Amino acid sequence: QLIFLNGKFVKKQEAVVSVYDHGFLYGDGVFEGIRAYSGNVFRLDEHLTRLYDSAKSIMLTIPYTKEEMTAIVVETLRQNHLQDGYIRLVVSRGVGDLGLSPFSCEMPTVIAIAEPLRIFPKELYETGLEIVTVATRRNRSDVLSPMVKSLNYLNNILVKIEANLAGVPEALMLNDQGYVAEGSADNIFIVKNNKLLTPPGHVGALVGITRNAILDLAREKGYEVAEAVFTRHDVYTADEVFLTGTAAEVIAVKKVDGRVIGEGKPGPVTQDLLDSFRELTQNDGVK
Ligand code: PLP
DSSP, rough: OOEEEEEEEEEGGOOOOOTTTTHHHHEEEEEEEEEEEETTTHHHHHHHHHHHHHHHTTTTOOOOOOOHHHHHHHHHHTTTOOOOOEEEEEOOOBBSSSSSOOOGGOOOOOEEEEEEEOOSSSHHHHOOOEEEEEEEEETTTTOOOOOOOSSSHHHHHHHHHHHHEEEEEEEEHHHHHEEEEEEHHEEEEEEEEEHHHHHOOOGGOOHHHHHHHHHHHHHTTOEEEEEEHHHHHHHOOOOOEEEEEEEEEEEEEEEEEEOOTSSSOOOOOHHHHHHHHHHHHHHHHHH
C-alpha cells in the first residue's frame, strides 16, 4: 500500500509523521473521507470544497490548489490499483513547537490514504440497524462550527464507545438543547407520511455530502423534503429512520432506544433511496 505524504508516495510502514505535528499534539487539522465507485470518485468537488472551507475556518492554508488535490486523490487510487475504495485526506497544521500557537508550524502535513472499504456487514442493510441515544452531546455550533470537519473527533469517539458498550454499532447524538443532531459519523433522516426530515447544520450536524445527495434524489423522485429541528419523540414515532454517510451510504434503522421503528425493517422509502443512491454512485464522479 502506498500513502501520499507531503508530496511523495511512501510505503505504509514508512508513512510516519513527527511527534511535534500539531495534528498529533492538538488535533489541529482537518480531514475528509471520500469514496470511489468503479473508478469514479464520488462528489470529489464537494468533498474538496468542504475540506478547503474547514481549513479556512481554522486559518489553515492548504499548500495545494484544488486541482492539485484532485490529482492527488486520483493518483493515490491509481498507485494502489483501486477502482472501489475509501480515500482519507488529512491536512494537519504540521510540525511546530510544543506551544498551542499554530504560528510555529511552517508547513502543513498533507496525507492521502486509499484503502478497500470496510463498511457495515451486508446483512445490516437488509435487517436495519439498532441504535441508542447516548449521553455525549454534539459540541455547540456557536463554538466550533459543526461544518468544520476537524481532527478533533473526541465527541464522536465517545459516542462510538457508548454505542459499542450498549452493544450496538452506531448511536444518536443530541445537541446541548436535546434536539436530534446526528450519528457518530453519519446524518439522520426520518420519514413520516412520505415526508423526509433531516436536521439543519445549525442544530449540530455536519452537512454531509451523502445527506445532500439524498435530499436532491428525494426531491427529484417527488418526495417532500425539509430540514427541520426535531426530538427523540419524532424519531420514535417515525415511519422510517435511516442514516447517511460516505462509509455507510444509506442504512435503515430498525430500533431506537428499544422502540421499534415502523415495521422493524428497512421501509420502502429508505429502500427506494438506497437503490437510487447506488445507481448514482456508479454514474456520477471524477474519473
Ligand atoms: N456527520 C459526521 C460527524 C461525519 O463525520 C460524517 C462523515 O463524514 C457525516 C456526518 C456524513 O457526511 P458525509 O455524507 O459527507 O460522509
